[in-house]
Amino acid sequence: MNPNTNRQWLLRRRPQGQVGRDDLELATSAVPAPANGEVLVRVKLLCMDPTIRNFMDPDPGYGAPVAVGGVIRGVVIGEIVESRDDTRAIGELVWGFGAWSDYVAGPAAQFIPLPTRFGHPLPAYTHVLGTIGLTAHYGLHDVARLRPGETVLVSGAAGAVGSLVGQMARIAGASRIVGIAGGSDKCRRATERYGYDLCIDYKGDTKLDAALAEALPDGIDVVFENVGGATLEASLNHLRKNARVALCGMIARYGATETVPGPRNLWNLVVNTARIEGFLVTDILGDPLRSDKALREIDSWIRDGRLHYDVDVRTGFENIPDIFNCLFTGAHTGRLVVQID
Amino acid sequence: MNPNTNRQWLLRRRPQGQVGRDDLELATSAVPAPANGEVLVRVKLLCMDPTIRNFMDPDPGYGAPVAVGGVIRGVVIGEIVESRDDTRAIGELVWGFGAWSDYVAGPAAQFIPLPTRFGHPLPAYTHVLGTIGLTAHYGLHDVARLRPGETVLVSGAAGAVGSLVGQMARIAGASRIVGIAGGSDKCRRATERYGYDLCIDYKGDTKLDAALAEALPDGIDVVFENVGGATLEASLNHLRKNARVALCGMIARYGATETVPGPRNLWNLVVNTARIEGFLVTDILGDPLRSDKALREIDSWIRDGRLHYDVDVRTGFENIPDIFNCLFTGAHTGRLVVQID
Structure with a gap:
């Protein structure tokens, strides 16, 4: 790489469904010059988040479209x-909203110092000690308010967030x-590594509703929902009294070209005096005391050996x-990141 | 009426859609004799609740089917x-789960003394000082947690519950x-009598989504949902950050012969970190301190002239x-009850 050029992936046109190569364009520009109060960041790791797909649509629902x-x-x-802000020093490791590019310049406040005091390898901060870990912790404890002895259902159980939720639920004393997850490999990882008692393979010929009845015969206290669509609908049929559904993501709808049907059984919320609550990790990021506690x-859980995390680093x-x-x-294992050389 | 006979409406067959005369049968039996620990109640008012339709289905969702x-x-x-329980006296006015009949016998605990100390006419206890009033109060305050200055949307605004929710929201200091409601008469009642700033007539040629955008340009903090279906979906498009949807009833689904589609836009709960929470009035009935406070x-609000209620007494x-x-x-005004002569 020439240190004087800045590679960038641009949106050439808005994708229909899955992103195609022709929807994007690889371009090269000059390295941006930070203005007063700004810093220049050389990107080391790019996080691949499903929600990026939303920002390619004309109306992402939150935030501005690309x-x-x-x-x-x-x-x-x-x-x-490079730093043109008195409070920020060259060499500081940071995370923040950036771009698919070699360099990003922006206001100093846009880039948050990594909590490197914990002394973990850099990829950990894209995952268990970053927004993914905070999403799992906040969703399970603050939104769903899991209590010891309760039963938990997690969709996307082998995904970045789901892999942590299973283990955090175990640490919190969930009873079941x-x-x-999709496919036998993911299901095996979920039970062998991520704290799950059992994992239902929705890609098998499983009838999800019957599988849930068998897996959770006494019903569900907490649903941590990453997928939405048919998965959410099935889970609502098995809620216990006062159940909480923490709505984290709805990956079933990202990039879908047709509207995903809504759950036809919200009546179960009334019958079980249950709730569905959406949340965003930005709520906990805005509360430094709360996020520091998490x-x-x-x-401590990583050091105890009670919390495993997997980062799939590509180049x-x-x-x-x-x-x-x-x-x-689904062709990845754990948190998917791209290392920029 | 012969005081020695007990008229009863029986379920002859399970209705498809709206209840037809042939689905029910008027029968006469002997007046039931209370067993030890039971009381015999002569019915004075029968409450017509939409949920009764659910109990005519094979699987009501909660409670046992008829x-x-x-x-x-x-x-x-x-x-x-007649009383065969030491703690209950002849002449006591009570309410409880009974039946479409002249007399009901059952365990003393099934019948709760009316709070007649408040000194209102009997129909008030079927409505504003009964389960309807408690539903409105509990849903608005405990479930939706309305705060002064917030905006409120209520479906079924001229119905028994909705007519009280509008006024209670006004008393609580809602900003809008x-x-x-369905039809211009109901909408007029909602704004003239029930505290609403504006009422959208869904039976007109109104596009609900556009009407909501116009009526609540800054969005909705609290939805008190009595209807479900398309009404709920439209409201979810206008939620503000941290909005709460109190899911009280889903009258759109009662007796529907086809499954009512679910809201396709639950993603709005994530974007707005909002929640949908189902509730049942039985939760507050089980908490005497809480219900007495309500x-x-x-x-006091009735005496102040700040809370109107309408009971439509039929014979x-x-x-x-x-x-x-x-x-x-919709051919009724307010709480619908049948007076038994």
Whole structure:
């Protein structure tokens, strides 16, 4: 790589369904110059988050869409290589909203120092000690308010968030933890590594509703929902009294070309005096005390050997679109990131 | 009426859609004899609740279905005319789960003394000082947690519950209270009598989504949902950050012969970190301190002239099925009850 050029992936046109190579364009520009109060960050790791697909649509639902011709946005980890802000030093490792590019310049406040005091390898901060770990912790404890002895169902159980939720539910004393994942490999990882008592393979010829009845015969206290669609509908048929559904993601709808039907059984919320509650990790990021408490707990669980995390580190700037699509085809293990060389 | 006979409406067969005369059968039996620990109640008022329709289905979702050949169940107000329980006296006015019949016998605990100390006419206890008033109070305050200055949307705004929710929201200091109701008469009542700033007529050629955007341009903090279906879906498009949807009833699904589609836009719960929470009035009935607090507040609001309630008292035991169907055709004003002569 020439240190004087900045590779970027641009949105050439809005994708229909899965992102195709022709929807994006690899371009090269000059390295941006930080303005007063800004820093220049050299990107080291790019996080592949499903929600990036939303920002390619004209109306993402939250946040602004990526403009056609604009650079794809995403969470990055990087190093400050130039600073025009008195409070930030060259060499500092930071994370923040950046872009699919070698360099990102922006206001100093856009880039948050990594909690490197915990002394874990860099990929950990894209995952268990980053927004993924905070999402799992906040969703399970603050939103779903899991109590010891309760039963838990997690969709996307082998995904980045789901892999942590199973283990955190185990640590919190859940009585039974059931996952839903696509394919036997993922299901095996969920039970062998991620704390699940049992994992239902929705890609098998499983009837989800019957499988849930068998897996959780006394019903579900907490649903941690990453998928939405038919998975959510099935889970609502098995709620216990006062159940909580923490609605984290709805990956079934990202990039879908047809509207995913809604659950026809919300009546179960009334019958069971239950709730569905949506949340965003930005709520806990905005509360430093709360997020620091979560990070300290997560650090101690990693050191205890009670919390495993898997980061799938890929390389090749030119391969980013294909790597991104692995999120939707399931061809990855754990948190998917691209290392920028 | 012969005081020695007990008229009853029985379920002859399970209705498809709206209840037809042939689905029910008017029968006469002997007046039941209370067993030890039981009381005999002469029914004075029968409450027409939409949920009774659910109990005619094979799987009501909660509670047991009415057996084919069995008497239709419902909430009644009556007078104890025979007591085989030491703690209960003849002449006591009570309410409880009873049946569409002249007399009901059952365990003393099944019949709760009316809070007649408040000194209101008997129909008030079927409504504002009964389960309807408690449903509105509990749903708005405990479930939706309305705060002063917030905006409120209520579906079924001219119905028994909705008519109280609008006024209670006004008393609680809501900044804007919008109702949805069917027909111009109901909408006029909602704004003239029930505290609404504006009421959207869904029976007009209104596009609900556009009407909501106009009525609540800054979005909705609290939805009090009595209808479900398309009404719920439309409201989810206009939620504000941290909005709460109190899911009280889903009258759109009662007696529907086809499955009502679910809201396809639950993603809005994530984007707005909002929640949908189902509830049942039985939760507050089980908490005497909480329900007494609500009843005392309601009594004071009636005396202040700040809370109006309308009870539509019909007569004619033989007309009960037709009167019941008025709940679904909207041919009634306020709380619908049948006075048993």
